[in-house]
Every structure is written in structure tokens, then in C-alpha cells.
Amino acid sequence: MFDRLEQMEARYNALGQQMSDPTLVNDQKKFQAVAKESRDMEPIVEKYREYRKISEGIAEATAMMAETDPEIKAMAAEELASLEPRLVPVEEELKVMLLPKDPNDDKNIIIELRAGTGGDEAALFVAEVFRMYLRFAEQHKWKVQVLSESESGIGGGLKDVTAIFEGDKVYSQMKYESGVHRVQRVPATETQGRVHTSAITVAVLPEAEEVDVKIEAKDLRIDTFCSSGPGGQSVNTTYSAIRITHLPTQTVVSCQDEKSQIKNREKAMRVLRSRLYEVEAERIHQIQAKERKSQVGSGDRSEKIRTYNFPQNRLTDHRIGLTNHQLAMVMEGQLQPTIDALIAHDVAEKMKGDQTMVA
Incomplete structure (x- = not known):
């Protein structure tokens, strides 16, 4: 791992020298590519430098412990007590940062919501979940452009809606939303107070970049x-x-x-x-149509990734066994804790499957 980090630091330094070359500015396409590579590397290189500084500090303090002067030894012991607890956490952060990244993470998304089982109630829930995503987008300062929507026969319901979310690392946050979302609640039209179950489908696709046709x-x-x-x-x-x-x-x-x-x-x-x-x-x-089909499934209630239980104010994400008893807040766009948990689970799974790289 550390050989790779040293190579990355050397490459980062070389990119910095390239960017200071006045002739590079004349080639904007190349300059932007170099700048992007440098930005992508910067957090890892900075974290590695932090790790190296801590390691060097520990080595120096350990050497000072061999001194006979009690004051020097006391200073060294204090330094070790400060530095040693920081070393392992920083190393773990580096391991996570070195995991292979999804090449689509930086992209905007096209999101599609469709009513599944449940008729009018499913259409109402499409509108509510889309509103939840709009609130979440506002928190991240993403731009949202509705491409199409089809209203249902009842006020406020949507049979389907398609939109583009544009902003910083949209796909990295929203990609976990693809699948069937099940809702359990008493519909407004229910006269006997019975809980009904409905389902909607959500498909999140990275927005395809403009195709550059290179003709040799x-x-x-x-x-x-x-x-x-x-x-x-x-x-x-x-x-x-x-x-x-x-x-x-x-x-x-x-x-x-x-x-x-x-x-x-x-x-x-x-x-x-x-x-x-x-x-x-x-x-x-x-390719996208095939991916969309695999994400959406049939819209049947059994193919669920998440359940929204309104009577119990409970959200359950079935993929990671997460339960949240603040459903009302989630529906207002407070989705970040759920997404953070999904990201953490994803990282943990990648760490298990990539032990050779992080060893």
C-alpha cells in the first residue's frame, strides 16, 4: 500500500509542476485533464502526508525515550500518547480512500419513479418520494430538471416522473436508491382504517456524457x-x-x-x-435500458429494498437491516443517515473483497 502511495505522491508532484508550465495553459483540454487528475489525487496525498508526519513523530519520540534526561523522556512520552492513537485511524482512512472508485460517482443522474402495485395509493407515494428526493437535492444544492411526468387520476398523484439531478457527486449519493420501495399505511380513501401495502419502483442511472466521436x-x-x-x-x-x-x-x-x-x-x-x-x-x-430493467424489476411488493411504515413511523432498509424510527423526517428529505449507512456497508464489503490491495 505504501509503495503505491509514494508513487501517487510522486505523480501528484509531477502534475503540480506541469500545471505551473505556461505552455500547458494554451492547451485547455490537456490542462483540464491534468487539473482533474491532480484534484482527484489531492485528498489521498494529503492524508498520506498526515500519516507520514505522525509516523515520523512517533519514531522521533521513541528515540527520545532512550535519553537519560527525565524531562526529555517525559516530553517524549507525552508526544507518544498524543500521536500513537491517531496512527491506526489515519491508516484505515487511507485504505478506504485507495479502494477502487465507481467511475460513475461524479456523474449527474437520470432518475425515474413509477407506480407499481397499489393503484392510486402507489401514484400518491411516487409524488411523495419524488418530493423527498427534491428536498434532499436542495440540501446538496443540486439542480433538478423534470424531463417528464404523468399525473394520475387523483390530485397530487404521479404515475411516473423522470428527472435529471445535476451537481457534485450526485450518483455517488443516489445510486443506492434504485429498486422497489414499499409503503404501508392507511389510504385516505380507506373507511375502515385498514393498512394497505403499495409499491413503487425507482431507477437511478448515471447520465450518459456527450459521446465524443474520434475518427482516425x-x-x-x-x-x-x-x-x-x-x-x-x-x-x-x-x-x-x-x-x-x-x-x-x-x-x-x-x-x-x-x-x-x-x-x-x-x-x-x-x-x-x-x-x-x-x-x-x-x-x-x-445498455442503460438493460440496466434500468435489472434495477426496476417487476414492481412487485416482494422485490423490495426498503419499506416505509407510516403507522409505526418506521423506515427499514432491507439490504443492510437498517431501521429508522423517524420516517416523518426522512420524508422531508432527511435521507443522509440512511445513505451514509449504505455507503459504509458498501465500503466494508469492498474492504472484505480487496484484502490484497489494502494489505
């Missing part, structure tokens, strides 16, 4: 030919028309609108980029 020159075959159709004498005598074939995908684009070969080539390349973008976007869409 070696992947293109460019043919020129004489334009056909109206346009006068030059149409048939100049090789102004362009046909571009993207060899990896066998996508073919032709353009002969312009008399200039250069302009036709520029137009053809724009069309080619658009087509390749569409192909990649569709591939990502299919």
Missing part, C-alpha cells in the same frame, strides 16, 4: 468521382463529389452538393460524425 484517418477510405445531375459543364468534368467509407463500421457517406471537393468533404465528414454519434448513442441507450 486510417479508418477512412475517401473516393472522389464526378458529380451527376444538374449543375452545368463543371459538374461532369471535375472530381468534386466525395464518398467516405468508415471502415470499422462500413458506414458510407456521399456528398456532391458543392462544386468544391473540399466543401463536399467537410459536409460528408459532418454527416459521418453525426451517424457514428447516433450509433454510439443507441448502444449506450441499450
Whole structure:
């Protein structure tokens, strides 16, 4: 672990030197990449430096304990008493920080809530859970943009709602919300006071970034030919028309609108980029659709990740056995303790499965 930390510190220092190079500022794309890598490393490097400082302090104080002067020994003992309890906790923090990160954690999310079993009551709960997420987003200063919503037949209910949450590390906080949420309570329409059980589904997807289409020159075959159709004498005598074939995908684009070969080539390349973008976007869409299906399930009550029991003011997260008897506060957006518990559980599981890395 410490060899890796030393390498990381060396890399962090090298990045700092790169960022002080005036020529790097001229290449904004590269500068932003270097700055991001440096920001990502900074917390780990700072924590490692803290660990090293504590270790060096302990070593110095231990050496001082060999002195014959009682005052020096007393100072050394006091120093050891201060430093030694800090060493192990800082080391544990470093182990957690070195765990592999979810590459989607920094992304915005697309969240979808849909009514499952329970009819109108499920639709009402969709609206309430979405409101809970809006309150949670406000606490984190995230931006929320509703993309679509479908109201139910009763006032305030939603059959489904889809929104984008934008902000700092949204996915890292919200990814644990995917699944079936079950609600147990007495509906307003219930005349005999019976508790009903309903369910809604929540899907949280990392927002797909804009697809960058990089086209290599070696992947293109460019043919020129004489334009056909109206346009006068030059149409048939100049090789102004362009046909571009993207060899990896066998996508073919032709353009002969312009008399200039250069302009036709520029137009053809724009069309080619658009087509390749569409192909990649569709591939990502299919992956997301498959992920959405695996997250949502059927919406049946038995496939629950969490139960909201209103008569008992209790929230239960079944994945980690967490029980919270402040359901009213949770519904007002006080979701952080539950999410923190899920994150801690996730980290603990990763630590179990990655002992070789943290040893």
C-alpha cells in the first residue's frame, strides 16, 4: 500500500509542476485533464502526508525515550500518547480512500419513479418520494430538471416522473436508491382504517456524457468521382463529389452538393460524425435500458429494498437491516443517515473483497 502511495505522491508532484508550465495553459483540454487528475489525487496525498508526519513523530519520540534526561523522556512520552492513537485511524482512512472508485460517482443522474402495485395509493407515494428526493437535492444544492411526468387520476398523484439531478457527486449519493420501495399505511380513501401495502419502483442511472466521436484517418477510405445531375459543364468534368467509407463500421457517406471537393468533404465528414454519434448513442441507450430493467424489476411488493411504515413511523432498509424510527423526517428529505449507512456497508464489503490491495 505504501509503495503505491509514494508513487501517487510522486505523480501528484509531477502534475503540480506541469500545471505551473505556461505552455500547458494554451492547451485547455490537456490542462483540464491534468487539473482533474491532480484534484482527484489531492485528498489521498494529503492524508498520506498526515500519516507520514505522525509516523515520523512517533519514531522521533521513541528515540527520545532512550535519553537519560527525565524531562526529555517525559516530553517524549507525552508526544507518544498524543500521536500513537491517531496512527491506526489515519491508516484505515487511507485504505478506504485507495479502494477502487465507481467511475460513475461524479456523474449527474437520470432518475425515474413509477407506480407499481397499489393503484392510486402507489401514484400518491411516487409524488411523495419524488418530493423527498427534491428536498434532499436542495440540501446538496443540486439542480433538478423534470424531463417528464404523468399525473394520475387523483390530485397530487404521479404515475411516473423522470428527472435529471445535476451537481457534485450526485450518483455517488443516489445510486443506492434504485429498486422497489414499499409503503404501508392507511389510504385516505380507506373507511375502515385498514393498512394497505403499495409499491413503487425507482431507477437511478448515471447520465450518459456527450459521446465524443474520434475518427482516425486510417479508418477512412475517401473516393472522389464526378458529380451527376444538374449543375452545368463543371459538374461532369471535375472530381468534386466525395464518398467516405468508415471502415470499422462500413458506414458510407456521399456528398456532391458543392462544386468544391473540399466543401463536399467537410459536409460528408459532418454527416459521418453525426451517424457514428447516433450509433454510439443507441448502444449506450441499450445498455442503460438493460440496466434500468435489472434495477426496476417487476414492481412487485416482494422485490423490495426498503419499506416505509407510516403507522409505526418506521423506515427499514432491507439490504443492510437498517431501521429508522423517524420516517416523518426522512420524508422531508432527511435521507443522509440512511445513505451514509449504505455507503459504509458498501465500503466494508469492498474492504472484505480487496484484502490484497489494502494489505
